[in-house]
Structure formats: C-alpha cells, structure tokens
Amino acid sequence: MLSYAFLIHALLGALLSGISLAILSPFVTLKKIAYMGEALSHIAFAGIALALLLSLNLSLVTMLFVLAVAGLIGFVSRFFQTEETNVITIFLSVAMALGIILISAKKDYSFDLASYLFGNVLLINKTDIYSLIVLSVVNISFITLLFKELFYMTYNMTVAEVFGIRVKTVYYLFLFLLAINIVVAVKIAGVILVTAQLVLPASIAFQYVRKLKPAIIISILVALVASLIGFYISWQFNLPTGAVIVLVEFMLYLLSLIINKRSKVRN
Amino acid sequence: MIEFKDVNFSVDNKIILENIDLTITTNEFVAIIGPNGAGKSTLIKILLNLIPNYTGQVFIEGKLNSEWLKTERIGYLPQKEEYDTKFPATVMDIALMGIAANKGVFARFNKQDKLKAMETLDKVGIKQFNNAQIGSLSGGEWQRLMLARALLTGSRYLILDEPEASIDKSGVNSFFDLLSELHKQGKTIITISHDLHMLNKYCTFLVCLNKTLHCHTETEMLTADHIKNTFGEALKLIEKDY
Known part of the structure; x- marks a missing residue:
C-alpha cells in the first residue's frame, strides 16, 4: 500500500512537473531564453546545498x-553596464562551484548528490504534489490573463514598449514564475535535465503548428505523453525517471523533425 | 507640435547630435535628410524616448515627451524591426499590436478590434494577407503592415524611419501616395528618407541634418547649397538608383 502511494506520488509529480514546464515552454523557446532556465536550475543547486548545510526548509x-x-x-x-548573458553564465558557474563547496563543507551529509543533479521522483511528497497543482493553475491563469502581453513580449520587447504595451513588468513576472517552476521541478527532473523539459515540448510543437495557442496545447500533450511513457519505462526497467522522460521527449522531437521534413518535401 | 530644445547626444565622446533646436508644427509632412551617420534615426529615437542619456528637452504638444508618451501614442515605423521569420504570428496579430495598449492589461481583442484592423489592412492594401504568416511577406507588404500597425494606434503623428528601404520603385511610389493621402486626412508625418525625388514630390517641410541642423525649411525653399552643406561630398552616395 505504501509503495503504491509512493508510485502515485511519483507519477503525479512527473506529470504535473512536466505540464507546468510545458506551459511556459513555447514562450521560453520563442523568446530564446532557454539559457535562463539552465542558469536558474544551476543556481537552485547552490540553494539546495545551502539549505542542506544549514538544515533549513529546502x-x-x-x-x-x-x-x-x-x-x-x-x-x-x-550597475556595471556589462552584457547580461555573460553575467548569467558567470553566475551559473559560480553557483555550481558554490554548491559543490557547500556540499563538501557538510561533513556528515547523508543525501544522494545524483538525486538533485539528475532528479528523483521518489523524493516527491504530498506537499510537492499540492505545490505542483497550485503552480500549474497559476501558470495557466498567468498565460490566459496576460496572453496578449506575453505574445508581444516574445515577439519584440522594444517595439512592444514603443506601442505602449506593458511588457517589461510582464517579462519580470514571467522570469519570477519561471524561477519558481524550476525550483519545484529540480527535485523531479534534476538540475541538469530541467532545461530539456523546458525546451523540448515547444520545439516539438512548433514542428507541427505555427500558432502560439495550439503550440501551448501540443506542448502540454507532449509533456503528458512523454511523462507517462517515461515513467512506465523507468518503472519497468528501474531507470532514473527524469532522464528517461527527457529521452522520450528527445525521440518525439526527432520524430517531429522527420515528419516535418517529409511534409515539406511533399509540398 | 513637436519641439526639440538644445538637444545634444554623444556616445563615448563622439558627438551624434549637437545643439538641435527644431519645431515641427501640426499637419506637416516632414522629411529628415542627411548622410549615413548624420543622427537621423537617433533624433527620432530621442523623440520616442528610446534613448535616455541625451541633454536638452523634447516637447510634444507642450508636454515633455516622456510625460506625453505615458498616455498618448505615436505611430512608428522602425527602420528595421528585429523579428524571427519563423515567429508564429499572422499579419492580423502584428496589426493588432497597434491597438493592444489601448485595450489595457488582461483585456482580449474582440470582434470590433479585428474589424478595425481589417479595415486598416484594407486601407494599406494588404487585407488579403490578414491570415498569412509574417515570414511570408515581401518587403513592400511588410512596410504596409508596419504602416497599418502605426495607423491603428490612432495617433495624430506618424514617424517613419526609411520606409522606402526594401521596396521596389513602384512600391515606393504607391507607399508615398498612401502617406500623402494620410497627410491630407490630417496626420502629421515625419519621415527619414534618402529618396530626394520622392521627398521633393510629397513633403512640405525639410530638415537637413548632419549632426547639427543645416536647414529646416519649406521644401520649395530648398536650394542646392542646402543639400551641399548637409551632405558635402557624400551626396552621390545617397542618391537612390533604381
């Protein structure tokens, strides 16, 4: 019974985490800010190490x-008027270095480093499930209410501002939401794999459609299918769930590329 | 009315604009001419409050531009709009951008907005492409879409940065015909252009710029000396050859 509850938590966690990242995926892909996802997940690693060292709420x-x-x-x-992408990359590496030092400083550490680097669905508890449900609802509400602003934000922020559209505030809200999603998803997908789950669903969707709304729906479907298949395979063959889900999404991506290429050749 | 008062702008000690004092009255069709690097686009960007570190003041209808732009819009056609040709947007989506700010946050576009956008797309002659992906448009069609978007802001001012770029000769003629029609309907138009023949035919006021203002006068008052003083030896480089 206990293992069944664990299994349900793990499955729900994988599904909900995949869905919440997939909702944001088309905007991240179009705005070309996948590197932000990567940086935030690596910075989250240092945060996890700090929480473990101080024995605080992770x-x-x-x-x-x-x-x-x-x-x-x-x-x-x-303040120093330097290129933001360079600063992000520097902070990404520094955060990883800091995380490793903090973990090594915790002499009596008794946790599995690989769980946070590559994810572990078995770490998911009831609170995580509730958080993921709330997060998915928040994500859907956010993109539904601010669709117009998000659309023009991803198209061209400077031009949108000239036309008086309040994209800057929406952009910062989007990054804030992205950070929350990544912190929650790191537990499941892991620091290294979370970016893949943020980029692959939309990359697949845009092989089939050239409209944003259908792309969001396809992204969610891709995440659902990949999470279910990935979860089943990982359970059957005792493999790490996050990694298998990413590989399933990658297979779907390759398939979408081939289908798209074939339909272009026919036309 | 638009007023530039003692506007100066430099980048890394390189002077881009110097002592610009210029008044543009309502319902003029203004052309800004000058060689490459004369500061024409910078002048427009300062007006649109897109460049922060300039000295001097810019007023629109008696208010500082930064204050005026908080509540009002200017219809703007950028020289080159950065966009991904694969971006999933239709002509209608980009046209509606002109209305978006007036709708306010959270509000969605309704049937009336789309009808208004269709009417404007019809006006600029690209109604039939309303469902087309933006990546499929030709240079001329793209410029017409940019004009439709600018018109949909409902602004009394239209500012165009080299609209004739990437349009063929017949396209340029019909585009300027359209601008002339809008001017007659009461729009104040400010355009940067390298096409002196076209400007001579349509514009009512000319601004010759090369870091400093060399002249700002009615077009019929323009003399060969004005042109020579503005462009110097670079004149032959800016004549457009079709």
Whole structure:
C-alpha cells in the first residue's frame, strides 16, 4: 500500500512537473531564453546545498536563494553596464562551484548528490504534489490573463514598449514564475535535465503548428505523453525517471523533425 | 507640435547630435535628410524616448515627451524591426499590436478590434494577407503592415524611419501616395528618407541634418547649397538608383 502511494506520488509529480514546464515552454523557446532556465536550475543547486548545510526548509531557501541571485544578476549587469548573458553564465558557474563547496563543507551529509543533479521522483511528497497543482493553475491563469502581453513580449520587447504595451513588468513576472517552476521541478527532473523539459515540448510543437495557442496545447500533450511513457519505462526497467522522460521527449522531437521534413518535401 | 530644445547626444565622446533646436508644427509632412551617420534615426529615437542619456528637452504638444508618451501614442515605423521569420504570428496579430495598449492589461481583442484592423489592412492594401504568416511577406507588404500597425494606434503623428528601404520603385511610389493621402486626412508625418525625388514630390517641410541642423525649411525653399552643406561630398552616395 505504501509503495503504491509512493508510485502515485511519483507519477503525479512527473506529470504535473512536466505540464507546468510545458506551459511556459513555447514562450521560453520563442523568446530564446532557454539559457535562463539552465542558469536558474544551476543556481537552485547552490540553494539546495545551502539549505542542506544549514538544515533549513529546502524549497523555501532554494527559492529565496534563486530570487536573490537573479536580482543580483540584474543589478550587476545594469550597475556595471556589462552584457547580461555573460553575467548569467558567470553566475551559473559560480553557483555550481558554490554548491559543490557547500556540499563538501557538510561533513556528515547523508543525501544522494545524483538525486538533485539528475532528479528523483521518489523524493516527491504530498506537499510537492499540492505545490505542483497550485503552480500549474497559476501558470495557466498567468498565460490566459496576460496572453496578449506575453505574445508581444516574445515577439519584440522594444517595439512592444514603443506601442505602449506593458511588457517589461510582464517579462519580470514571467522570469519570477519561471524561477519558481524550476525550483519545484529540480527535485523531479534534476538540475541538469530541467532545461530539456523546458525546451523540448515547444520545439516539438512548433514542428507541427505555427500558432502560439495550439503550440501551448501540443506542448502540454507532449509533456503528458512523454511523462507517462517515461515513467512506465523507468518503472519497468528501474531507470532514473527524469532522464528517461527527457529521452522520450528527445525521440518525439526527432520524430517531429522527420515528419516535418517529409511534409515539406511533399509540398 | 513637436519641439526639440538644445538637444545634444554623444556616445563615448563622439558627438551624434549637437545643439538641435527644431519645431515641427501640426499637419506637416516632414522629411529628415542627411548622410549615413548624420543622427537621423537617433533624433527620432530621442523623440520616442528610446534613448535616455541625451541633454536638452523634447516637447510634444507642450508636454515633455516622456510625460506625453505615458498616455498618448505615436505611430512608428522602425527602420528595421528585429523579428524571427519563423515567429508564429499572422499579419492580423502584428496589426493588432497597434491597438493592444489601448485595450489595457488582461483585456482580449474582440470582434470590433479585428474589424478595425481589417479595415486598416484594407486601407494599406494588404487585407488579403490578414491570415498569412509574417515570414511570408515581401518587403513592400511588410512596410504596409508596419504602416497599418502605426495607423491603428490612432495617433495624430506618424514617424517613419526609411520606409522606402526594401521596396521596389513602384512600391515606393504607391507607399508615398498612401502617406500623402494620410497627410491630407490630417496626420502629421515625419519621415527619414534618402529618396530626394520622392521627398521633393510629397513633403512640405525639410530638415537637413548632419549632426547639427543645416536647414529646416519649406521644401520649395530648398536650394542646392542646402543639400551641399548637409551632405558635402557624400551626396552621390545617397542618391537612390533604381
């Protein structure tokens, strides 16, 4: 009975995490900010290490740490007028280095480093499931209410601002939401694999459709199918779930490329 | 009325604009001419409050441009709009961008908005492409879409940065015919252009710029000396050859 509950938690966690990332995926892909996802997940790793070292609430500390570093990146790039993408890449590496040092400093550590680097669905508890449900609802509400602003934000922020569309505030809200999603998903997908789950669903969707709304729906469907198949395979063959889901999504991506190429040749 | 008062702008000690004092009255069709690097686009960007670190002041209808732009819009056609040709947007989506700010946050486009956009697309002659992906448009069609978007802001001002770029000769003629029609309907138009023949035919006021203002006058008052003083030896480089 206990293992059954674990299994249900793990499955729900994988599904919900995949869905919440897939909702944001088309915007991340179109805005070409996948590197932000990668940076935030690596910064989250340092946050996790800090929480473990201080024996504090892991999700809360990681979230606060990610937001603090994101704010610092913004400040450093603006105050010193340096290229933001370079500052992000530097902070990404520094966060990983800091995370490794913090973990090594915790002499009596008794946790599996690989679980956070590559994800572990068995770490998911009831609170995580509730958080993921709330997050998915927040994501859907966010993109439904602010679709117009998000659409023009991804098209061209400078031009949208000239036309008086409030895209800057929406962009920062989007990054804030992205950070929360990544911190929650890191537990399931892992630091290294979370970016793949953020980019692959939309990359597949845009092989089939050239409209944003259908692309969001296809992204969610891709995440659902990949999570179900990936979960089943990982359960059957005792493989890491996050990694298998990413591989399933990659197979779907290859398939979409071939289908798209064939339909172009026919036309 | 648009007023530039002692506007100066430099980048890394390189002067881009110097001592610009210029008044553009309502319902003029203004052309800004000058060689490459004369600061024409910069002048427009300063007006649109897209460049922050300039000195001097810019007023639109008596208010500082930054204040005026908080509540009002200017219909703007950028010289080159950065966009991904594979971006999943239709002509209608981009045209509606002109209305988006007036709708406010959270509000969606309704049937009336789309009808208004269709009427404007019809006006600029690309109604039939309303469902086409933006990546499939030709240069001329794209410029007409940009004009439709600018018109949909409902602004009294239209600002165009080299609209004739990437349009063929017949396209340029019909595009300027359209601008002339809009001017007659009461729009104040400011355009940067390298096409002196076209400007001579349509514009009512000419601004010759090369870092400083060399002249700002009625087009019929323009003399060969004005042109020579503005462009110097670079004149032959900016004559458009079709």
